[in-house]
Amino acid sequence: MELTLRFFANFREAVGQKTLEREYEDDTTVGEVLESLTEEYHDLDFFEDGDLRPQLSIMRNGKDVVHIDGRETSLSDGDRLSIFPPVAGG
Numbered sequence: 001m002e003l004t005l006r007f008f009a010n011f012r013e014a015v016g017q018k019t020l021e022r023e024y025e026d027d028t029t030v031g032e033v034l035e036s037l038t039e040e041y042h043d044l045d046f047f048e049d050g051d052l053r054p055q056l057s058i059m060r061n062g063k064d065v066v067h068i069d070g071r072e073t074s075l076s077d078g079d080r081l082s083i084f085p086p087v088a089g090g
Contacts, residue, residue, distance in 0.1 A: 001026055001077035003033065008084045014043035024075070030058060031071030033081060046083075055086030 005020040012018055015037075024033060034046040046053060051071060058065045059082040065073040075081070 003075060004080045006080065006082040011044060011083050011085050014041050028075050029071065030060065030065050030073040030075065057084035
């Protein structure tokens, strides 16, 4: 299946571009995609104690995966995964 991966802020800098088109096996989960990205881009850090870092926003087609199945959220051909780093401010 083909996915569109979109990166924001410092994640975009780490990857070197805003958008990637990637092929993955059917039944791939959000966690598996993020693990593969971590292996490829060593500056990316999506996990804490084996789960998604709580400050991240990972969106599948505009809906936060934390409200679906977290890292176990399934993906389908044509899905768009948007990855936002933690945001601080005040």
